[in-house]
Amino acid sequence: xxxxxxxxxxxxxxxxxxxxxxxxxxxxxxxxxxxxxxxxxxxxxxxxxxxxxxxxxxxxxxxxxxxxxxxxxxxxxxxxxxxxxxxxxxxxxxxxxxxxxxxxxxxxxxxxxxxxxxxxxxxxxxxxx
Amino acid sequence: xxxxxxxxxxxxxxxxxxxxxxxxxxxxxxxxxxxxxxxxxxxxxxxxxxxxxxxxxxxxxxxxxxxxxxxxxxxxxxxxxxxxxxxxxxxxxxxxxxxxxxxxxxxxxxxxxxxxxxxxxxxxxxxxxxxxxxxxxxxxxxxxxxxxxxxxxxxxxxxxxxxxxxxxxxx
Numbered sequence: 609x610x611x612x613x614x615x616x617x618x619x620x621x622x623x624x625x626x627x628x629x630x631x632x633x634x635x636x637x638x639x640x641x642x643x644x645x646x647x648x649x650x651x652x653x654x655x656x657x658x659x660x661x662x663x664x665x666x667x668x669x670x671x672x673x674x675x676x677x678x679x680x681x682x683x684x685x686x687x688x689x690x691x692x693x694x695x696x697x698x699x700x701x702x703x704x705x706x707x708x709x710x711x712x713x714x715x716x717x718x719x720x721x722x723x724x725x726x727x728x729x730x731x732x733x734x735x736x737x
Numbered sequence: 738x739x740x741x742x743x744x745x746x747x748x749x750x751x752x753x754x755x756x757x758x759x760x761x762x763x764x765x766x767x768x769x770x771x772x773x774x775x776x777x778x779x780x781x782x783x784x785x786x787x788x789x790x791x792x793x794x795x796x797x798x799x800x801x802x803x804x805x806x807x808x809x810x811x812x813x814x815x816x817x818x819x820x821x822x823x824x825x826x827x828x829x830x831x832x833x834x835x836x837x838x839x840x841x842x843x844x845x846x847x848x849x850x851x852x853x854x855x856x857x858x859x860x861x862x863x864x865x866x867x868x869x870x871x872x873x874x875x876x877x878x879x880x881x882x883x884x885x886x887x888x889x890x891x892x893x894x895x896x897x898x899x900x901x902x903x904x905x906x907x908x
Binding site (some may be wrong): 610611612613614615616618619620621622623624625628629632633636637639640643656658659660699700705713715717719720722724726 | 770789792793814815816818838841842843844845846847848849852853856866869870871872874875877879880881883884887895897898901902
């Protein structure tokens with residue numbers, strides 16, 4: 609049942625591997641091209657709790673929102689045309705580390721607190737400066 | 738496929754592999770994030786020993802190993818919620834790798850098997866995350882995460898190939 613000796617005798621890279629790699633690469637690139645959209649600065653920041661919209665902030669404003677659920681809380685800050693999570697009580701802090709977003713469709717997720725911050729709409733280009 | 742040999746010799750080997758994969762898990766948690774835009778993405782070096790277990794034994798024994806590994810890993814991370822993601826990812830990728838191995842093994846090497854396992858791991862986790870957030874919008878990360886999972890899988894497969902070359906007795 610032990611297949612390790614067979615691995616040893618096998619080549620490191622076979623035609624089958626090449627086929628799998630090629631198919632995987634083609635599928636990934638196809639999905640990527642299909643889902644690609646031009647980068648446009650967004651206009652609205654939407655804050656979701658478990659898929660439910662709880663708050664919206666205009667991206668051109670300077671505003672902070674205190675998000676609180678049973679598992680902890682996050683501070684979502686919109687400042688100078690970008691949105692970011694300033695503070696979080698979650699253990700991994702991934703939502704804070706990921707930094708600021710401004711383009712339409714970009715999102716920040718804090719999984720422990722079931723929070724999703726997403727940018728929507730199309731803003732004016734001069735709204736940032 | 739033959740039924741597993743649940744003797745104490747094989748169970749001891751399985752326990753050793755579980756311990757080794759937990760060591761790799763700890764070592765890897767010391768690395769800084771590899772992708773700045775996806776701070777959660779990692780190489781999954783502990784899966785080296787999951788793949789070795791799949792090659793040496795069979796699916797049920799490997800699933801026991803994955804459950805043990807993920808349960809003990811939350812003692813290190815202190816994050817019970819992560820059990821949900823690591824278990825689904827681990828089990829789904831093990832099933833995919835076992836299926837690929839049974840169907841194509843000598844024609845597809847460990848690298849191809851591990852590549853599919855890496856992609857499967859990320860797809861399963863994306864699915865769990867989208868169920869938790871009740872939103873399928875995070876599937877926008879599918880291409881990037883699949884590509885990262887494929888690269889990590891190739892690395893893991895290469896390591897397993899060289900471990901098999903190392904002539905470790907009793908392996």
